[in-house]
Amino acid sequence: MSPHRMRPDAISHHITDATLLRYATGRLPAGPALVVSVHLEGCPACRAKVAAFEAVGGALLDEAPPELMAPDALARLLARIDGDAPAEPQPLRKRPARKRPVNKRPLPDFPGDLRVPSALRACEVGPWRWMGPGMRMSRVDIPGAPGSGAILLRIGPGRSLPEHGHGALELTQVLSGSFSDEMGRYQPGDVSETDEDVDHTPVVDGDGECICLVALEGGMLFRGLMGRLIQPFVRF
Amino acid sequence: MIRTRARRVSGSMNAAETFPLRGRPALCLVAPAGKAVTSVAPDETVPSAPALARFILVIAAQQDRQAFTWLYRHYAPRLKSFFLRSGLAPNVAEELAQETMLQVWRKAALFDPQKAGAGTWIFTIARNLRIDFLRREKIPSVPDDDLPDEPDGAPNSEAVLLTAEREARVRGALQSLSTEQAAIVHLSFFGEKPHVEIARELGIPLGTVKSRVRLALARLRALLDGEA
């Protein structure tokens, strides 16, 4: 069902309504929006909420007070349409083949049981880099939004996720393995959403390494998330 | 519960079922009466939601310029308004409204009335174009059609019911919100810095905006879920 989760009904940590609304309205920065996209792939509950918020957007669009378009706007658009190559009528269900940006570099080596979420396949994902004992990370570049800062973390069993400052929205989606914090246990498909109001100390569970997709709002990912611990080891 | 829903919704779907979807002439398009086809003035005659959806289906099936013209006359002025309210300059707002309608023409075959109403589908196109514009890149961000739709094998009839219910319920829900909650929802959709603008608009401290937004969304979600 889900590309990277066997039991979608078992998701117990979701994204807040406020953040899903920002996603649905296109007001979430590229990094956090990527994490939301990945979460949605495995979470019917959050997908339904986004669909509801999009329907609100549709209702607001339908109710929007009309603004005058330029007198020749429709004529110009019809002329542009005439310039289109005549498209063959397509059956409703059939979708045209899509072109995805091709990864220039191979995806980092993932454990065999992890299937890369499709939203992540559209990104350029760097190789695993060593950050410290039992800690590796890889950069995720989002097409059209360079430097928007999402990363993959690969943390060994029993280790803390890297310390980070607070003050902005932070989303951590578990892709494989699990970690726990004061809020509970996060397994594949679960997402941890925190902001300045939340103080938590996530630690990878003892039974294996944990791979997460992480994004912070505000483009301060590496300085904020990595903090003092990582900065000496990794140069971006 | 499901059964009563099914009856209610299937009743409202009958009009759509009688509509010739493919390869036959479109007989039941509803034209806004008395409007010159070439007019792009804001149109005070509002086609029904099913009619708007049918326009898109006819565009997909037959590249029907008349249906596109009707659809354009409803949505282009509203899209411009939508982009203007979200803080874009008038020339940009008009250009993005044009681009949205061009995408509607080109992507009409992707429109699935079982998943979303016309307004909702066009809203998502407009939203994505706005994201792309703001990122100043030509590569589409995360187009809706790149996301998996429903889990494979999910019963489609259920999706139809849920979609139809949701679309119908949303409008009622918006009207059931308090003035302040409606303002919060509007500003969340159209504001450039929603929290700051909500604080200013409602005269409440920035620190309490978050809890007010949470309350407004909880109320909206409860209404959408039919719990309130």
Ligand SMILES: [Zn+2]
């Ligand atoms: Zn969820």
